[in-house]
Amino acid sequence: MSDHISKQFDLELETVRTRVLQMGGLVEQQILSAIDALLSGDIERFDKVIVDDALVNALEVAIDEDCQHIIARRQPAASDLRMVISVIKTITDLERIGDEAQKIARMGKIIYTSERYQLPRFREVSKMAEVAVNMLRRALDAFARLDASAALELAEEDKGLDEDFTAELRQLMTFMMEDPRTISMSIDTLFIAKAIERIGDHSKNISEYVVYLVKGKDIRHTSIEEIKREIGLTAG
Amino acid sequence: MSDHISKQFDLELETVRTRVLQMGGLVEQQILSAIDALLSGDIERFDKVIVDDALVNALEVAIDEDCQHIIARRQPAASDLRMVISVIKTITDLERIGDEAQKIARMGKIIYTSERYQLPRFREVSKMAEVAVNMLRRALDAFARLDASAALELAEEDKGLDEDFTAELRQLMTFMMEDPRTISMSIDTLFIAKAIERIGDHSKNISEYVVYLVKGKDIRHTSIEEIKREIGLTAG
Numbered sequence: 001m002s003d004h005i006s007k008q009f010d011l012e013l014e015t016v017r018t019r020v021l022q023m024g025g026l027v028e029q030q031i032l033s034a035i036d037a038l039l040s041g042d043i044e045r046f047d048k049v050i051v052d053d054a055l056v057n058a059l060e061v062a063i064d065e066d067c068q069h070i071i072a073r074r075q076p077a078a079s080d081l082r083m084v085i086s087v088i089k090t091i092t093d094l095e096r097i098g099d100e101a102q103k104i105a106r107m108g109k110i111i112y113t114s115e116r117y118q119l120p121r122f123r124e125v126s127k128m129a130e131v132a133v134n135m136l137r138r139a140l141d142a143f144a145r146l147d148a149s150a151a152l153e154l155a156e157e158d159k160g161l162d163e164d165f166t167a168e169l170r171q172l173m174t175f176m177m178e179d180p181r182t183i184s185m186s187i188d189t190l191f192i193a194k195a196i197e198r199i200g201d202h203s204k205n206i207s208e209y210v211v212y213l214v215k216g217k218d219i220r221h222t223s224i225e226e227i228k229r230e231i232g233l234t235a236g
Numbered sequence: 237m238s239d240h241i242s243k244q245f246d247l248e249l250e251t252v253r254t255r256v257l258q259m260g261g262l263v264e265q266q267i268l269s270a271i272d273a274l275l276s277g278d279i280e281r282f283d284k285v286i287v288d289d290a291l292v293n294a295l296e297v298a299i300d301e302d303c304q305h306i307i308a309r310r311q312p313a314a315s316d317l318r319m320v321i322s323v324i325k326t327i328t329d330l331e332r333i334g335d336e337a338q339k340i341a342r343m344g345k346i347i348y349t350s351e352r353y354q355l356p357r358f359r360e361v362s363k364m365a366e367v368a369v370n371m372l373r374r375a376l377d378a379f380a381r382l383d384a385s386a387a388l389e390l391a392e393e394d395k396g397l398d399e400d401f402t403a404e405l406r407q408l409m410t411f412m413m414e415d416p417r418t419i420s421m422s423i424d425t426l427f428i429a430k431a432i433e434r435i436g437d438h439s440k441n442i443s444e445y446v447v448y449l450v451k452g453k454d455i456r457h458t459s460i461e462e463i464k465r466e467i468g469l470t471a472g
Contacts, residue, residue: 006378054457057456057457058457060456060457060458061454064454065454066320068317068321071307071317071321072313072314072317075311077308078308080310081304081307082304085304085324088321088324088325089310089328092325092328100468164457169423173419173420173423176412176416176419177416177419180412180413180416183409183412183413183419184409187405187409190423194430218297218300218301220293220296220297221290221293221294221296221297
């Protein structure tokens, strides 16, 4: 980062960045726990994910306050200001990823505690979650290393995840049509798949804030081809 | 708003506030158009909503840039800084409401252009949309009038909308079980109901930023009872 007259200011910015990565780590853990519990049917684990979402929320509020103090006291400009605004936006998406993990846990608990004709198969959903968690890790890594090029890869991976969701939806609809007794479990699985697909969207958002942070350009609402030009990659 | 030495600064803040309300009006129009088209089957109208989402996105980017210029040049403090940060957060939620309106239009277009066993009934979904649009209007009105008390009402209305979604889900599941030929149209209707439920969530978020703006307190992740205490209403 740039040199500041005040070492204290450097330290404050670095602390905020570290806390964002901590929050990201916690959110990642929440997704992994929810999916693990989904595969094992571990009710206590679902409960822990549901309760621990409060930790994610508390971190968001705390980092948000840190950012506001920095803006008010340090009056950052240029890249420092972009860093603070990127953090404010990033933690909003991290908090919503946390919400999605909690939703998965809530849904899982309902599935395993109700009497069912059959338990849903979570193989596809668990594969989708691997992709989404990988996207989140790479978005956080791009934030840590100020790597703008990750945004492009994540935009392409997000398209893949959307396609996985559509494929899962088709499969679930086939199950339901073949045997209406699977409707209830299929709808529950569909909501879990939807939550995972949203985790991918939020991770993509985070990688886009990194481009803004590094390049000073807002690439949200921009096509993959335009992003390639923006970060200096020629198409193909 | 507070008195500033610079009249120009007052004007800049006022302009940003006005643009947020314009963006809110556009987003509201997008929802209403999507729902109207859903009831009438007007394909051109669906297309217009889909295309016009780019206007919502462009407004978000423009207002976001205004906010960053204000922070960099005016170095706002206290309530002015809270105003700018509230705007940055509000436009993120407005942009995502726009995305939900676009999703409704996309889904509607698929429904009306594919060969179906029967067209879905949109009565319940259209009632849900009325509630959601009303929530959005009141959140924007609270933002315009700096009225913190609206957050409480919106939190309660959002609970009602979540219940409406659950009721709609149950009804759709009953249709699907009784006649598996309705599965495809029921799933489409379910996604539309989900999009409307999310519009309610985003509107509630906006009303919570108003509390932060007016009271300087962050009430996200706070229960309705706690919010009552926060804004000075006793429970009951």
